[in-house]
Amino acid sequence: MIRRIPSGGYCYTIEFCKEISRDCIEKIHRVYYSLLNKLSNSFEIVVGLTALTIYYDPRILKYIDLDRIVLEALEDSERFELSFERKEWIIPVVYGGEFGLDIDSVVKYTGLTIDEIIKYHVSKKYLCYAIGFTPGFIYLGELCEKLIVPRLETPRLTVPPGSIGIADRLTGVYSVESPGGWRIIGRTPLKIFDFNRENPMPIKPGDIVSFKSISIEEYYELRDVFISDYHG
Amino acid sequence: MIIMVETLLVKNIIGYATIQDLGRRGYRSIGIPVSGVLDRISYIYSNYLLNNNLYEAVIEQYGYGEYVVLNDTIVCVTGGARHIIVDDNEYDAWKPVFVKKNSVLKIKPDRSPLIYIAIYSGVKCNNVLNSKSTYLRAGIGCVRNVLKPNDIIESNKRVDPSNLSLLLDKGSLINIYEKQIPSSSETIILRSTRSFHSDLIWDIDVLLRETYYLSSEYDRMGYRLEGKPLDSTRNLGRLPSIPVDRGFVQIPPDGKPIVLMSDSQTMGGYAVALHVLQPDVDRLAHAQPDQKILFREISFSEAERIIEKYYNILEKPVLNIDIYYH
Numbered sequence: 024m025i026r027r028i029p030s031g032g033y034c035y036t037i038e039f040c041k042e043i044s045r046d047c048i049e050k051i052h053r054v055y056y057s058l059l060n061k062l063s064n065s066f067e068i069v070v071g072l073t074a075l076t077i078y079y080d081p082r083i084l085k086y087i088d089l090d091r092i093v094l095e096a097l098e099d100s101e102r103f104e105l106s107f108e109r110k111e112w113i114i115p116v117v118y119g120g121e122f123g124l125d126i127d128s129v130v131k132y133t134g135l136t137i138d139e140i141i142k143y144h145v146s147k148k149y150l151c152y153a154i155g156f157t158p159g160f161i162y163l164g165e166l167c168e169k170l171i172v173p174r175l176e177t178p179r180l181t182v183p184p185g186s187i188g189i190a191d192r193l194t195g196v197y198s199v200e201s202p203g204g205w206r207i208i209g210r211t212p213l214k215i216f217d218f219n220r221e222n223p224m225p226i227k228p229g230d231i232v233s234f235k236s237i238s239i240e241e242y243y244e245l246r247d248v249f250i251s252d253y254h255g
Numbered sequence: 256m257i258i259m260v261e262t263l264l265v266k267n268i269i270g271y272a273t274i275q276d277l278g279r280r281g282y283r284s285i286g287i288p289v290s291g292v293l294d295r296i297s298y299i300y301s302n303y304l305l306n307n308n309l310y311e312a313v314i315e316q317y318g319y320g321e322y323v324v325l326n327d328t329i330v331c332v333t334g335g336a337r338h339i340i341v342d343d344n345e346y347d348a349w350k351p352v353f354v355k356k357n358s359v360l361k362i363k364p365d366r367s368p369l370i371y372i373a374i375y376s377g378v379k380c381n382n383v384l385n386s387k388s389t390y391l392r393a394g395i396g397c398v399r400n401v402l403k404p405n406d407i408i409e410s411n412k413r414v415d416p417s418n419l420s421l422l423l424d425k426g427s428l429i430n431i432y433e434k435q436i437p438s439s440s441e442t443i444i445l446r447s448t449r450s451f452h453s454d455l456i457w458d459i460d461v462l463l464r465e466t467y468y469l470s471s472e473y474d475r476m477g478y479r480l481e482g483k484p485l486d487s488t489r490n491l492g493r494l495p496s497i498p499v500d501r502g503f504v505q506i507p508p509d510g511k512p513i514v515l516m517s518d519s520q521t522m523g524g525y526a527v528a529l530h531v532l533q534p535d536v537d538r539l540a541h542a543q544p545d546q547k548i549l550f551r552e553i554s555f556s557e558a559e560r561i562i563e564k565y566y567n568i569l570e571k572p573v574l575n576i577d578i579y580y581h
Contacts, residue, residue, distance in 0.1 A: 030450040031530035032558030069498035076498035081559040155286035155521040224285040
């Protein structure tokens with residue numbers, strides 16, 4: 024059941040589902056790209072894990088009119104395939120050691136060895152579900168069943184930039200330093216987010232991201248290379 | 256030709272001060288908070304009274320501040336200050352004041368510690384993603400940190416002395432101060448609409464009935480309130496992250512509301528009970544610990560009307576803004 028919730032006089036949220044799932048997020052992406060085509064730049068649209076929100080100016084369009092456009096987009100998304108091009112990205116990662124702050128606890132939870140954890144983590148191509156909470160944080164799904172672990176009981180106050188975390192059915196990339204409660208299994212040397220660029224974050228919802236295990240030496244060679252300049 | 260004029264030297268800040276404007280728009284989809292001033296009305300009027308471009312960057316000072324004037328300029332102080340002191344002489348706030356080179360400005364809280372200091376022609380510094388606002392948590396902004404002693408604030412232009420009377424013509428707007436800045440004994444009313452999880456929060460009536468108080472935990476990201484906790488969120492656990500914004504009232508498992516402010520993260524996993532209207536977030540920003548706060552529900556169409564009026568004032572401020580408060 025899709026719910027449409029206006030709030031605050033300028034905010035309109037569409038809830039697609041109650042639980043995170045691949046089906047649900049793909050539907051959200053279809054509607055997101057359809058709305059990007061239908062609405063001008065003066066609307067800001069943000070993808071969440073089970074919902075998307077449109078921030079609008081009620082002087083340009085009232086909720087009632089926006090609602091009509093949203094219903095259209097919802098219908099379109101049933102009929103048409105995804106109207107955007109998925110990009111593929113590869114993120115090199117040093118797993119474990121000083122960079123995989125929580126890999127030992129993941130070993131304990133899963134009963135896997137570190138090599139197995141790496142094998143399962145790099146074996147999938149992930150869908151970029153959403154970006155946010157902090158600048159450039161990437162939510163990726165779905166994680167291999169064998170790697171499902173709970174969040175940390177007490178979140179860290181600072182997670183180093185580039186950290187790769189796992190929690191529940193998702194894996195994610197902390198693009199900038201921030202607090203965080205996901206279990207950290209490795210770190211990428213790449214710069215994923217650069218606010219000095221016109222496009223600080225080239226990865227978009229709906230893109231495909233995979234990981235590649237690299238050595239410490241490679242880590243230092245690739246340090247601070249911007250994600251767009253890395254071609255695996 | 257790039258001109259810049261060294262205008263103010265920071266001498267001492269008790270509390271903190273940052274450079275802010277209306278914030279970064281269009282980047283929430285990649286996780287960048289809007290940031291920007293906490294009280295947009297006080298901010299707009301600081302530039303308006305100076306005949307500046309309305310969206311020039313200003314100093315947002317939370318607490319007490321002292322500055323040395325490095326070059327003749329005009330300042331306009333708004334927000335919670337009633338007066339400014341220039342070399343031991345007192346002048347009205349909410350009014351442009353011409354200050355001469357080498358004088359010392361002392362700006363202290365009166366009704367509230369949240370104060371805006373606009374300088375003639377605006378604070379000069381480079382935009383980061385179309386804004387000069389400081390987002391402290393990620394070190395984003397033209398100045399990436401809080402202002403510190405010996406920092407120099409530059410402005411875009413020198414004051415032309417022959418123009419002075421023209422520049423000072425707007426006069427005093429202390430009547431806006433009276434309405435916009437709540438005194439610490441006032442109960443701040445937060446007009447709010449229902450929001451994302453209102454249906455899930457079966458005891459939302461408690462939130463709309465009881466009096467809440469600002470806790471001692473509040474910053475540019477969120478204001479935590481004390482008061483009767485809601486039971487409904489205790490067992491909700493973690494919810495899937497959804498987009499959130501300034502004015503969202505989150506209820507974490509402890510049941511105590513958090514009102515998200517200008518540095519709000521772009522997504523959150525707590526239950527969202529209500530959405531406070533933006534003009535009331537501006538006033539809440541001035542609240543002090545233990546100050547009384549009441550939520551009052553309004554309909555969505557009423558909210559739209561209020562937001563229209565609010566956006567109009569932010570684009571075209573007027574001297575008589577009584578209509579805005581009614």
